[in-house]
Amino acid sequence: MKTSWRSASLVATAAAVLALTTACGQDGAPAAGSQNVGATAAADGLGGAGVGAGTGGGTGAGNGYGADGQQGSAAKSAGRLAVTDSAELGRVLTDSSGMTLYRFDEDTAEPPRSHCDGDCATAWPPVPAADATAGAGVDKAMLGEVIRADGSKQLTIGGWPAYRYAKDTEAGEISGQGVGGKWYALAPDGKKATLASLPGLSVKKTELGDIVVDKNGMTVYRFLKDQAWPTSVSACTGACLEKWPAVAPVPADATKGVRKKGLMGFTRPDGVKQMTVNCWPVYTYSGDKIPGDTNGQGIGGTWYAVSPDGKPVGAPKK
Structure with missing residues (x-):
């Protein structure tokens, strides 16, 4: 008996969810009240929060x-x-x-x-x-x-x-x-100015301890209202996502010093592709201007820099 394309699609989808659950289902539990709501990316070309104030x-x-x-x-x-x-x-x-x-x-x-x-x-x-x-x-x-x-x-x-x-x-x-x-x-050759070529994600020693930074050396954050189990879910949508841009997925072999388990990307309901560390969605902060800034640390009691194993650095223990 031939399998219809719809049945095959359902099987493939179930397999993908199972694979993600297997990878992300070992640590943490869903944050209370978190939901997977679609987000709207900045469409006015202003490049995110913090720009309009300059006009x-x-x-x-x-x-x-x-x-x-x-x-x-x-x-x-x-x-x-x-x-x-x-x-x-x-x-x-x-x-x-x-x-x-x-x-x-x-x-x-x-x-x-x-x-x-x-x-x-x-x-x-x-x-x-x-x-x-x-x-x-x-x-x-x-x-x-x-x-x-x-x-x-x-x-x-x-x-x-x-x-x-x-x-x-x-x-x-x-x-x-x-x-x-x-x-x-701008660097003189049209590329982004940077002191050195960094991996997609790497680890930097700071006053907060060892934290994860992106390819531009910018601090990477976690949102405590997100969830990692059974699948990665972002609770940061709309205007939130403009202030806290999602880190784009990078191959696991393009990272250095970051825990490999749960290091993967996922597609949000709004179509934006986002990276996870230990299955937790990660972000940068529009208020950080140069590499080394940690201006987003502790904002609202829900945003914290990410440790190499995906934990929120300095977050109060429950």
Whole structure:
């Protein structure tokens, strides 16, 4: 007797659930009241929580925007680009005024395309392509341009559209680093500025103890309202997910020092793919600006950095 495609699908689904339950069913129990509710990812291009606040605040003269956060008659040109050595990020690309230049994960480099318009472009002013030149340490072959939706030409570095951050008011500031889990300082070659190439997940020694960090060195967190058994379930949805971006899945062999059991990805009801450590969903925090920040630690008594074995560091014992 032939098995219908529907029966086969049900069998495959049951097998997948059983496999996940087997991997995740040994530690922990469901958090009381947690539920698997679909989330809505940020759709306005602002890159997550913490960005909108920058659209109306004072920004200083360095980024080419007025004190009311509005663009003047002409955005400040990049001038002669330079490379600045940052203790936190290594080699960072700056404009002629020393202001940090950034890239946006939702943009594309091949072909170059900007997905930051409207309020997003107020918080993250696009860098004009006109008059941009390569200074010491910058390969002029990396410089290009992309035509934005409004017809203006934006500077690209290695194909990636370049921006300033409205909250950076002085030369050398990197307050835009890691905002929303989507904005990062530019390296001279268009890649994300970083001191070293890190594994997808690794372990870092901090004042909190050994904690897990992502590929950008940003602290990874757990939400106590989530559950890991019998399957991974995130209780962080909607606006929560904008403040606490889900860590994207990485292969287990692309991690270092993190417990391998329960180290896997899962797909949320909203379609977002999320990584787990010991089957617990993990996140970064939009309030962490540079590697080493742990500003999310203890927020609301429910958010804690993750230990290498998946436990919440510093969480009160029940």
